[in-house]
Amino acid sequence: xxxxxxxxxxxxxxxxxxxxxxxxxxxxxxxxxxxxxxxxxxxxxxxxxxxxxxxxxxxxxxxxxxxxxxxxxxxxxxxxxxxxxxxxxxxxxxxxxxxxxxxxxxxxxxxxxxxx
Amino acid sequence: xxxxxxxxxxxxxxxxxxxxxxxxxxxxxxxxxxxxxxxxxxxxxxxxxxxxxxxxxxxxxxxxxxxxxxxxxxxxxxxxxxxxxxxxxxxxxxxxxxxxxxxxxxxxxxxx
Numbered sequence: 001x002x003x004x005x006x007x008x009x010x011x012x013x014x015x016x017x018x019x020x021x022x023x024x025x026x027x028x029x030x031x032x033x034x035x036x037x038x039x040x041x042x043x044x045x046x047x048x049x050x051x052x053x054x055x056x057x058x059x060x061x062x063x064x065x066x067x068x069x070x071x072x073x074x075x076x077x078x079x080x081x082x083x084x085x086x087x088x089x090x091x092x093x094x095x096x097x098x099x100x101x102x103x104x105x106x107x108x109x110x111x112x113x114x115x116x
Numbered sequence: 117x118x119x120x121x122x123x124x125x126x127x128x129x130x131x132x133x134x135x136x137x138x139x140x141x142x143x144x145x146x147x148x149x150x151x152x153x154x155x156x157x158x159x160x161x162x163x164x165x166x167x168x169x170x171x172x173x174x175x176x177x178x179x180x181x182x183x184x185x186x187x188x189x190x191x192x193x194x195x196x197x198x199x200x201x202x203x204x205x206x207x208x209x210x211x212x213x214x215x216x217x218x219x220x221x222x223x224x225x226x227x228x
Contacts, residue, residue, distance in 0.1 A: 006159070034215045043203075044160070044218040093159045095216075104150075105216060107159030 002028050004096050006108025013084055014116055021079045021111045023094030029074035030096035034105065035067075038091040050077050084115040120204045125223040128198075134191040136222050138204030141185040147208055149180060150216070151189045153200040160203065160218070163189065194226045 003026040013019050023033060032051050036044040048064075050056040050071035058064045066088075068080040077096075081088055091112055095105040121139040128134040140149065150165040164171055164178045166187075171178045177190040191198055203221040207214070 004159075036215075036218075043220055044154075046215045046217070049215055091157070095159070104162055104165065106162065110157070110159045112157070 002096075002098060002106040004030075004094065004106045004108045006094055006111055008111060009109060010112045010114075012114045012116065015085055016083055018080055018082045019084055019113060021081075021092055021094070021113075023077045023079070023096065023108050025075045025096040025098075025106070028096075028098040030077075030098060031074065032097045033071055033077040034095045034097075035069060035077075035079050036093045036095070038093060038110075044093060047079075081113065084113070086115045089113055089115045120206055120219055122202075122204055122219065122222045124220065125225070127225050127227060128191075128194045130196055130226055130228050131193055134194040134198065134224060134226070136189040136191075136202050136204075136224065137186065138189070139186045140204070140206045143184050143206050147206045149178065149184075149187050150205045150207060151176070151178065152203045152205065152216070152218075153198075154203070154221075155197075155200040163202075194224075196226050196228065198224065199226045200224060 005024045007022045035047045037047050038044045046059050047062045048056045048058045048069050050069050052071050052074050056069035071077040091110050093110040095107040097105050148165050148167050151163040152160040154160045163175050166178045180187045201221040201223050203218050205216050
């Protein structure tokens with residue numbers, strides 16, 4: 001089956017620093033990748049949609065200058081949380097949709113971000 | 117997207133079938149029913165999807181009523197590792213690249 005690798009799985013950083021999270025589709029080309037955020041005991045909330053080679057589309061209320069998304073290739077998308085603050089602590093999950101897979105999305109294992 | 121309604125939680129004994137219901141009474145003709153699950157602290161996992169016919173794969177079976185207003189995901193022999201939150205999502209089966217909208221899902225607890 002399709003595999004999406006997300007790295008790192010867990011990161012702790014100091015307030016004010018930036019953190020980069022990588023999302024790779026290992027055995028397929030992902031024309032579209034999605035970034036979600038999940039707070040404890042809540043469901044996944046979509047942050048942004050990125051298509052390879054174009055700017056990401058952010059959901060309402062998500063700051064594009066704070067959450068930088070780059071989708072430079074068909075197998076890699078990155079999310080950079082800039083100037084992280086404790087309220088950014090969350091579980092970040094990426095997913096990828098293969099070109100011909102319609103709406104079946106494959107998810108990474110998630111990244112647990114803790115900002116001190 | 118059509119709205120879905122799922123019970124917040126269910127219990128199932130290990131080895132028994134787990135039947136997870138989902139109501140989607142406003143589903144339109146070109147919308148599919150997708151099921152995903154999320155084991156604690158992991159990313160969601162695709163399980164199965166269908167339009168109107170019943171579907172079966174190595175993980176589960178999906179039974180969709182004839183009027184398509186509801187469906188049931190069946191895990192035929194639940195194991196402790198099936199404890200997870202199960203999400204029923206209704207979406208058009210298109211290449212538009214739209215994200216999946218996750219509701220609250222059903223928290224399934226499989227007990228020994």
